[in-house]
Amino acid sequence: MRTRLIASMAVLLASSTAAYADASDGVVKIGILNDQSGVYANFGGKYSYEAAKMAVEDYGGKVLGASVEVITADHQNKPDIASNIARQWYDTEQVDAIMELTTSSVALAVQAISKEKKKIDIVTGAATTELTGAQCSPYGFHWAYDTYSLAVGTGGALVKEGGDTWFFLTADYAFGYSLEENTANFVKANGGTVSGAVRHPLATTDYSSFLLQAQSSGAKVIGLANAGLDTSNSIKQAAEFGIVAGGQRLAALLFTLAEVHGLGLEAAQGLTLTEGFYWNRTPEAAEFGKRFFDRTGAMPNMVHAGTYSAVLQYLKAIEKAGTDETEAVAKALHEMPVNDIFAENGKVGANGRMIHDMYLMEVKKPGESDVAWDYYKVLATIPGDEAFIDPAKSGCPLVSQ
């Protein structure tokens, strides 16, 4: 027994010295940390883990001769749990980078830890612009979308399409207010008006009362400044009360393909939303979408495709830097253009923001959709430079003004 103990300790010691001797310890380890059982389980969840594994396989499973490993965990939307996992991954499991990080509170917490530990984090699932604003990190990247880009897309572009009077249905907490405010600004900047807003408590089950108020406001567009189940329920009940059929337009400010699928086209038809990815937009994206579907039974949304892109770009950056050492990889990530199924000529700002085109979508009517999961009509493309905050004005201390 004693000999075995000593032997195993020796092995352990040997392996850990090896880890310090070689910068890339023979393995590049990527951690996908997100919500896998709660309200965002379909938004990112285990599907993002699958997307990350696909990226590694597509890259050949190896970088600089080292094998690439993807691990995952459920943070249950709790920043404290996420922080513990992140520390454990960095300190004892030799994880090189953490990605996905759905939910803003979690993303901010883990980005702070990554910064302190000098590790790379690439956020695809969270929305807050703080990640590349006041709380930016030299090793932190924000890949798929943010609240600003959603507001520009849905708020700005929709006004140009003729939706010039707005009424907001807003979740009564910070996220809802900031989404409403951002969007209202773009509506007004484009010559539209906001006729009113109603604040509903978080996790309300019945929206009929609020919807009737929105209906009687006569506004052309009803903006849903809420998320997750709240948005799904508002849309479902709006359909029930004949709001879209009555000529008003619903604009979901944070809604993806996964939630559209959950609702079904019957209830979601006519909905306008902004996403950074649609599988049926280009042949390359469709090819990726089908491969993803074969593995998961679902088509990817912008979080899943964004995670694929982030992992792929991270591996390319290691290849270019010739090491997996954080400073060098971060430098490469900042310099390299992003060209893959997710982004065309994407670029990374000094604040860590990956700037790429966003798309204004309309959900098809049941009769218009002939293939399974064919849910969107692309109404407009929002060029990256308009869709995201100019890094120089982001408030990120790393950007030389």
Added chain:
Amino acid sequence: MTTIFGIPLQAFLGQLLIGLINGSFYALLSLGLAVIFGLLRVINFAHGAQYMLGAFVALLLLQYLGVNYWLALLIAPLVVGLFGALIERTMLSRLYDLDPLYGLLFTFGLALTIEGTFRYLYGAAGQPYSVPPSLAGGTNLGFMFLPNYRGWVVVVSLVACLGTWLLIEKTKLGSYLRAATENTVLVQAFGINVPLLLTLTYGLGAALAAFAGVLAAPIYQVSPLMGTNLIIVVFAVVVVGGMGSILGAIVTGYMLGIAEGLTKVFYPEASNIVIFVIMAIVLLLRPAGLFGKDA
């Protein structure tokens, strides 16, 4: 245009009707709770889970066996009622002699277990359940567009509430039930199988919850958390009505639904606490509840 408190009459009527619809769910659910508490003295925290189970049974019946809404409305309460009876017989009945707190803890644990299992199996995101085709669409009432399905919910829950009330207050079976809770030993001496009566009662309460669950499925998404969201409100309804008062639960359910609906117009931010404010006031002024018999 005529206005009431600065709100156009039409909008006011619309909100009143919506309050009535939500009140139907509160009434149906608090009715089941009141029956169980009134007759068994058990504070059934698993009521929300049983409501969720009803919706899920309907969804699974549709997905795997193609059973339509109307049949599900019969089958789901039956299945969940039997499940409730089984729980009562094997576990809950052992706790009758102990402090009521044990029943509360047991049913609370049961609720967590059931919800956790469904969350694990089906995820937390909701799953859609369509409105039956014969009730799709809506009717323009002049002052609002009423979805037909919601109209149906009001009617059918009124019928269910009245039916249950009549069953317990006006039938022989109901009188046995009430007698059994007053004096178990005496009723048993008359040759009536009291434990069976209690099992039936718990089964009936669970079935009522499941019935409300099936009614709710087409309006809300079917999700493992749908019961958790509702159960606390429903408890408040029961407390306001008077613990154990069946008529109180029904009337209060509709009343608070309307109060909540109107709050959503005048001060929407407070709409999820107005019921608890009312509960606090009622407890201060009438600790036994509006319809409670004694303190």
